[in-house]
Each structure stands twice: as C-alpha cells, then as structure tokens.
Amino acid sequence: MLLIECPWCGQCEQSEFHYGGEAHLTRATPESDNTELTGFLFLRSNVRGDTAERWFHAAGCRRWFNARRNTVDDRFICTYKPGQNAPQETTDA
Numbered sequence: 001m002l003l004i005e006c007p008w009c010g011q012c013e014q015s016e017f018h019y020g021g022e023a024h025l026t027r028a029t030p031e032s033d034n035t036e037l038t039g040f041l042f043l044r045s046n047v048r049g050d051t052a053e054r055w056f057h058a059a060g061c062r063r064w065f066n067a068r069r070n071t072v073d074d075r076f077i078c079t080y081k082p083g084q085n086a087p088q089e090t091t092d093a
C-alpha cells in the first residue's frame, strides 16, 4: 500500500488521491499565440526521475497540492501546498 502525505491531512492511502498532471506550468493567457497555447495544452516535460506534479485529495480534504515524485521508483520525495516552492531534498549523511 502506497501512502501519500497530504499537506493538510497527513498520510493517507493512494486510492484517496487523483493525479492532476505536471505542476508549475505557465498558463496561456488570452494574449498567447497558437504556439504558446499549444505548448500549455499539449506539451509536458515527461521527466524520467524527479518531477513536480499536482495531486488532488478527492476522498479527504478535497484540496489540491503539489508533490515531488521520482517517476522511476514511484517514490514521493515531498508534498507541499500550492503557492509554496518545492522543498529541497536533504541528504542525511
């Protein structure tokens, strides 16, 4: 069972959450040209490794948050509230 840390509720089962795509995208504006709009709608970085994502706690507080996750081993590095910068990973040596 995979547990995900909601910034408001604490650790909960993965089945309570929905994936919301890549985090920290620059939104298209009404002034955006077709290239910028296409990039916002369809192009994603598709990183292999450490990436920032949006998640929704659907069966809990029903709030969105961001997470840093390693896509290779499906390990959540950290979660944080929207509007915050991603905490940097610390190494305890």
Ligand SMILES: [Zn+2]
Pocket (backbone or CB within 6 Å): 006, 007, 008, 009, 010, 057, 060, 061, 062, 063
């Ligand atoms: Zn929650």
